[in-house]
Amino acid sequence: MNSDERLSAELQNPQQAHPEMLRVWRWCKAMMVAGNQISLEARKSTRTTYQNSILWSILTDLSKQLPWPVDGVSGLLTPEEWKDILTAGLRKEQRVAAGIDGGWVMLGQRTSKMTKAELSDLMELAWAFGARHDIKWSPTSLGRDGQPAPARRREEQGEPA
Known part of the structure; x- marks a missing residue:
């Protein structure tokens, strides 16, 4: 093009x-x-590159530290699998489709289509989930100031992190 x-x-x-x-x-x-037809689309901005890098660091931390049951067996999941689990948790819905050769496929949501606010909500959900499971976040999972957004918000309101 x-x-x-x-x-x-x-x-x-x-x-x-x-x-x-x-x-x-x-x-x-x-x-x-010049004789061309034009198509315009206006929409809210989607996630930033910075948000995306934090999200994938979060998903990687979860994938390395937290065994999770799949098909009745506890094991470590891939970052992509954690993304599916967390996006389903964010939407409070689970969509399941029949597989083409039997079985079932859980349908996640594309984070590339999320707005900045939606991705922030997903990261906050992941940080809260990780805190409940004693995840040790890597520096890249915490962003620029080294702490998850919920802790930042509490400190801004004068509460201890």
Whole structure:
């Protein structure tokens, strides 16, 4: 795909968005004058790269430390399997589909489609879950200030972490 075939814009606030929208309009207008049809989509921003790196560190910590029962046998799970378990916990629902050759497949949710707020909720759920199971978080699982968000929030409200 040519770089002139696609345009994206990140809008953070009204002051920044106005000139950015003008830039988008100029591009759209030029494409339409050239005979192209344009499709626009506006949506809330999805997770950040930083959030994603923390999430995968959290999932890796869980996968290395916490045995979990699967098919009646306790064992360590992969980070991907922990993601499926936690996303089902976040949504408070479990979707199961029949496998193509029998058996059952648990359907997780794609974190790549989550908004920043949804991914923050998922990380908070994981940190709380890990705290209940004595997980020792690696520094990368805790983010920039070295502690999970619930502890940060308590400290900001004057409570001990």
